Amino acid sequence: MMISASTGGLHQTKWYEYAARFLFGGAMTVAAYLIAKHFGPVVGGLFLAFPAIFPATATLINNHEKERKQNQGLDPGCRGRRAAGADAAGTVMGSIGLAVFAIIVWIFIPRAAGWLILPAALAAWMLTAAAVWFVWKRRPWRS
């Protein structure tokens, strides 16, 4: 399947669902800061990769998929759960990119300016995650 982008998913999301993700994101950022302040950066750093909004996002995907099937007059069955499962599969691959992001910041941030390293690490996250996804999608080891 090819990658496509559309704003259809945005129209399905309700204002309070956007607000919930904003609140979760903001709260997690403050929590990560407070944990680092209390327990130090070694423990605090763990929480920079905490699945803060994953449960909310997966539940949204589940509900939107069910709604979509019901609006088509079809029985949603386990389609919502399977859509959320596919999202989780993507997150597994994205976490490999996240590990690369962390390695780049860990090694290079003491040696170069932050404004250079953080965007470079972000680009490395995206490229790694997308590359892993493409390899997984093609599954060359299966042919």
Place this chain on the structure above:
Amino acid sequence: MIRFLTGGAVVSAFAVIGDLFKPKSFAGLFGAAPSVALATLALTIASKGPQYVSTEARSMLLGAIALGVYSLVVMRLLFRAGVRTTIVTLSGVIVWFAAAFGLWFALLRHAT
């Protein structure tokens, strides 16, 4: 307040970008976007310096491995077990804590 607003904005931006894409497995990549990390580290560089940020990033590597384990367990449960998505994703957070602190205990408990 600045951390809250910055974190909320960055996390929301990545979530919206994820909503744009299909298939769902590709959109899911954005579930592991470094959104909280970007907001936190950008502000921390200014206040605590690069060595502190480097230490946080080293621990974040273990957190990222824990996130991979968590999402793998959640994925398998969602595909195979008939449990509700909310219950699976929320109770699965225990897996993240076990993996993250297990790795921390094994590798970084004496680190400063």
